[in-house]
Amino acid sequence: MPRLVYALMSADLLIDKDSSSTSFIRTVEHAVVPELPAVLPPVYFASLWDMEKNGGQPFTVSLNLTGPDGQDTLLGIQEITPAETALHKMNFQLPGLKVEAEGKHHVSVSIKNGDNWEVLARLPLFVFKADNTQA
Template identity: 65%
Template sequence: MPRLVYALLCADLIIDRDSNSTSLIRTVEHAVVPALPATLPPLFFVSLWELDSEGGQPFTVSLTLTPPKGEGIMLGIQEVSPGATMLHKMNFQLPGLKVAAEGRHTLSAAIKTDSGWQTKVELPLFVFTGTNAS
């Protein structure tokens, strides 16, 4: 089973064509909106996975947004067919998340297993209105 090395939210990223190095631009842990409901600016969910030493089997990752109160909304699913390397970078581009409440929202990434989805990371995304930002 793949192991999550890191996961972050950022406003933008650059991937170098020659080295495949990723530069993260403006990491994000909160957003300030003028009023609710609101659509957040575009974000990237950036992750690096370490694959099994046997070369790795294909795996499926889901990304879910859960508001402070309520049910999670699945934002996307990506199926990964590992290549020849032991590391795999996976980025989800999130064009504009819709939020309706202030507080701690959670972006979670999970891997599909035989028994269901296994959460690997939960990243906080705090949402504040302009009058309550600190």
């Protein structure tokens, strides 16, 4: 099974064509919205996987958004067929996330293990409503 090395969200990312190095621009851990419910701006989800013990086998990853009330929303599922490399990067853009309430949300990354899903990381996403009472 592959091992998750890191997972993060950022407003933008750049990938160097020569070195394949990734630069993350403005990591995302919170959002301020004028009203609720709201749709957040698109963000990038980025992850790096250690493939050393995977033996080149495909694996399936899912992303979920969990609200403060514990309600899960599936953001996507993707089957990964890795190349014969020791590391595998998975970067993709999430469209605007719909949030219903203020508070601590989580974006979780899970891997399918047999018939079950194993959560490997829970990225916090705090949502705050803007204070519109200031003059």
